[in-house]
Amino acid sequence: xxxxxxxxxxxxxxxxxxxxxxxxxxxxxxxxxxxxxxxxxxxxxxxxxxxxxxxxxxxxxxxxxxxxxxxxxxxxxxxxxxxxxxxxxxxxxxxxxxxxxxxxxxxxxxxxxxxxxxxxxxxxxxxxxxxxxxxxxxxxxxxxxxxxxxxxxxxxxxxxxxxxxxxxxxxxxxxxxxxxxxxxxxxxxxxxxx
Numbered sequence: 001x002x003x004x005x006x007x008x009x010x011x012x013x014x015x016x017x018x019x020x021x022x023x024x025x026x027x028x029x030x031x032x033x034x035x036x037x038x039x040x041x042x043x044x045x046x047x048x049x050x051x052x053x054x055x056x057x058x059x060x061x062x063x064x065x066x067x068x069x070x071x072x073x074x075x076x077x078x079x080x081x082x083x084x085x086x087x088x089x090x091x092x093x094x095x096x097x098x099x100x101x102x103x104x105x106x107x108x109x110x111x112x113x114x115x116x117x118x119x120x121x122x123x124x125x126x127x128x129x130x131x132x133x134x135x136x137x138x139x140x141x142x143x144x145x146x147x148x149x150x151x152x153x154x155x156x157x158x159x160x161x162x163x164x165x166x167x168x169x170x171x172x173x174x175x176x177x178x179x180x181x182x183x184x185x186x187x188x189x190x191x192x193x194x
Contacts, residue, residue, distance in 0.1 A: 001076060003028035004097065005065050006057030012049050018096040019079055020044065032057070068174045074099050083107070099173045101189040106164045111141040116150025128153045136163025143168060146185075148178055159187050 007013055007021070007028045021031045024042060031053070039050035069076070077084050078097045085107045088094050112135055114128065132142055132154050142158040144151040146167040158165040167188055171177050176185045 001069075002062055002066065003032055004076075004078065005062045006059075007031055007053075008096070009058035009061040010053055010055075012052055014093075015079075015096045016093055017044065017049075019094075022080070022096075068172075069099070072101070072174050074101055074173050076100070077104060087111075101173060106141050106166060109139065109141045109164060111143050111166070113143045114150065114154040115145050115147075118147055118149035120149050120153070124150060125153055129157045132157040133161050136161040136165075139163075141166055145170065146177075146181060148181075152181060152184065155181075155184050155188060159184070 007018055013021075018028075021039075021042070022028060025031045025034055034053075036047075036050045036054050039045050039053055040047060045053075068074070076097050076099055079089070079094060083104045084098075088098075114132060114135075116124065116128065120128065128150050136142060136158045141164040142154050143166045144154040146152070146155065146169055155165050155167060165188055167185065169175075169177075176182045
C-alpha cells in the first residue's frame with residue numbers, strides 16, 4: 001500500500017501510466033526501485049518522467065494517506081485485485097485503485113446509476129423515488145454521486161427500501177459533502193457492511 005500510494009504521489013503518474021508500469025515491473029515497489037534507464041526503455045516514459053520517478057514519492061503525502069485510511073476505517077482495492085469490479089475495468093481509463101468502506105460484494109450485484117439535478121422539481125423527486133424503489137426492491141444496487149437533490153433522494157430511497165447503494169465521492173472518503181448528508185453516509189457504510 002505504501003509503495004502504491006508513493007507511486008500515485010508522483011506528478012505525471014496517472015492511472016494509465018501506473019497500470020502500465022506495474023504491468024511491466026509487477027509491483028509498485030519494483031517500479032520505484034527500477035533504474036532511470038529501465039524506465040526510459042518503456043514506451044511513453046520520457047527522460048523527464050523517469051527522472052521524476054527516481055526523485056521518489058512524496059513521503060508526507062503517503063504518511064497522511066495511510067493515517068487517513070486507518071482513522072476512517074477505509075480499505076483499498078487495486079486494479080490487480082480479484083474483487084476489483086469487472087465493469088469498471090472495461091471503461092476507457094479505469095482507476096488504478098479505489099478507496100472504499102463497506103462490503104465489496106455490493107460491487108458485483110446488478111447496478112444502475114441514478115444522478116440528476118441538485119434542485120429537482122416535484123415531478124423529478126417523485127419519479128426518482130418511484131424508479132429507485134422498484135430497482136432496489138428488485139435487488140439492483142443504486143449508484144449515485146452523493147450530491148444534493150436527485151442523488152440524495154436515490155440514496156435515501158434505496159436505504160428506506162433496505163437496498164444496497166454505492167456513493168461515489170468526489171472529494172475523498174474522509175470528507176462528507178454535503179455536510180447534511182452525514183447520516184446518509186453513515187447509513188450507507190453501515191448498511192453495505194452487513
